[in-house]
Amino acid sequence: MDPEVIVSGVDESTVESTNARTLCATLARMKAEAVATRMRQHEYPPGPAVILGCDSMLEFDSEILGKPLDDADAMRRWQDMRGRAGTLHTGHCVIELDTGATADEVASTTVHFADLSDDEIQAYVGTGEPAHVAGAFTIDGLGGWFVDRIEGDAGTVIGVSLPVLRRLLGEVGVGVTDLWAAGLRSTT
Numbered sequence: 003m004d005p006e007v008i009v010s011g012v013d014e015s016t017v018e019s020t021n022a023r024t025l026c027a028t029l030a031r032m033k034a035e036a037v038a039t040r041m042r043q044h045e046y047p048p049g050p051a052v053i054l055g056c057d058s059m060l061e062f063d064s065e066i067l068g069k070p071l072d073d074a075d076a077m078r079r080w081q082d083m084r085g086r087a088g089t090l091h092t093g094h095c096v097i098e099l100d101t102g103a104t105a106d107e108v109a110s111t112t113v114h115f116a117d118l119s120d121d122e123i124q125a126y127v128g129t130g131e132p133a134h135v136a137g138a139f140t141i142d143g144l145g146g147w148f149v150d151r152i153e154g155d156a157g158t159v160i161g162v163s164l165p166v167l168r169r170l171l172g173e174v175g176v177g178v179t180d181l182w183a184a185g186l187r188s189t190t
Contacts, residue, residue, distance in 0.1 A: 088137065092108065
């Protein structure tokens with residue numbers, strides 16, 4: 003079975019925290035629990051199921067930056083971030099549906115941004131990509147051109163750290179190799 007993406011429907015605006023790690027962990031858990039509840043109520047196909055909820059935030063200048071409000075916000079962020087570094091945090095929460103076993107962890111990676119011109123920032127924001135992602139950038143899309151380097155796991159910045167996921171699966175009694183044959187349902 004291939005992984006299935008199930009949108010959690012969690013209203014992220016209802017959660018507040020001044021700590022990026024806490025915020026990511028809380029949102030990841032809420033997303034995983036919302037999908038687990040829905041799956042139990044709607045009796046998804048029998049058999050083992052593992053739910054993964056994730057959420058990311060960029061910590062920059064002691065601020066927590068999720069998705070930008072609009073293009074002007076994305077422009078301001080990039081003008082502030084250019085030539086500097088921030089820390090991208092991604093919360094992961096795994097639930098084994100049959101047993102209810104739960105494990106979570108937050109991974110953090112330092113991102114060093116290129117020193118972009120205003121024209122480059124405007125062109126990037128104009129693609130629409132920054133509007134849909136924490137911190138207004140990606141490394142696995144067009145934004146990758148504007149990241150000089152990272153310190154840590156690239157998967158954390160993309161949205162799922164495979165080393166963290168492997169550890170969490172082990173904590174809920176699931177071997178990563180078991181998923182290769184059975185599949186994995188994930189949440190966003």
